[in-house]
Amino acid sequence: MSVPLPGTPVAPASPPGRMDRPPGPRRRLAAALHRHAGVRLSLLLAAPLAWLGVAYLGSLAALFVTAFWSTDSFTGDLVRTFTWANFHDVLTIEVYRTVALRSLGVAVAVTLIDAVIAFPMAFAMAKLASPRTQRWLVIAVLTPLWASYLVKAYAWRVMLSSDGLLGWGYGLWATIATLSYLWLPYMILPIYAGLERLPDSLLEAAGDLGARGWRAFRTVVWPLTFPAIVAGSVFTFSLSLGDYIAVKIVGGRSQLIGNVVYDNIGAANNLPFAAAVATIPVVIMLVYLAAVRRTGALESL
Structure with a gap:
């Protein structure tokens, strides 16, 4: 039996039975989650996925069912009987086809x-400005998003009025101009992010190989930043397709899909037909996203 030397620290003895005590339920659960990464990830995503399924997918399901x-034309009550009448009217009545094509246009x-506006701005931010200036330019791009939607739309109404700064008047072109201003930051930021990831060495190599101006843009910049442009288009396209407030403010007599949906929910009190009309932008966006997915642009969002 060995005797510890004087001054040597002696470890305290463990309480009797402590080393043989089985782990508690919390430790067993932690060990199981550590061994199974898939289960751990599923538990982390359970709450947001449940919210997505109930709030978003659930509302879409209710929309399609209501369509x-x-x-009832006499009482105004909902008749919960399956019918294709709403979709038949949307597809066969010319005015709704015209509104759908106008909204798409x-x-x-x-x-x-x-x-066209965002690309040179994003290129100047990512490749020409200093790091300090880049931060200020990003803040400048984000600043309009802090203002109220209605304030910006009514500001354009004042500018487009007959005695305003531009004096274009109200109508479809006024709607396009207003929506282009409202959604421009959503196009600038994805393109800026894509250009920032573009190595400067590629541009220098293109210049060393004799590619100048348009050729360098066509062969180097455009192919590598095209997914970012398409990613920005997802925002501008979808937001413009479903907008109805700007048309109400500056559109004059113009009507888009959003206005038809709003009018049938409010004045006409025809919720099923409004739901059928609302499926048009949903279908268009599904087709658009399927096409966008092939470009790899969704990875830039």
Whole structure:
């Protein structure tokens, strides 16, 4: 039996039976979660996925179900009987086809205008400005988002009035101009993020190989930043497609899909038909997102 030398610290003895005590339920649960990373991830995502399923997917499901109902023309009550009448009217009545095509054209126009304006601004922010200036420019781009939507829309109404700064008057072009201004930051920021990830060495190499100006843009910059542009278009396209407030403020007599939905919910009290009309932008966006997914742009969001 060895005797400890004088001055050598002696470890305290463990309480009797402590080392043989089985782990508690909390320790067993922690050990099980440590061994199974998939279970741990599922528990972390359970709450947000449940909220998504109830609040978002649940509301879409209710929308589609309501679109197959009808409204009693005498009492105004909902008739919960399956019918294709609402979709038949949406597809066969010319005015609704015209409104759908007009809404699609406005969304495309706003997206193209924002892309043309946003790209040089984002390029200057990412490649020409100093790091300190970049931060101030990002703040300047974000600043309009802090103001109220209605304040900005009514400011454009004042500018577009007959005695305003621009004097264009109200109508479809006024709607496009207003929406282009409102959603421009959503196009600038994804393009800026894509250009910031573009190595400067690629531009220098293109210049060393003789690619100048347009050729360098076409062969180097555009292919690498195209997914970022498409990612920005998801915001501008979808927000313009479903907007109805700006049209009410500056659109004059113009009508888009959002206005038809709003009018049928309010004045006409025809919720099933409004739900059927509301499926048009949903279907368009599903097709658009399926096309966007092939470009890899969703990874830039």
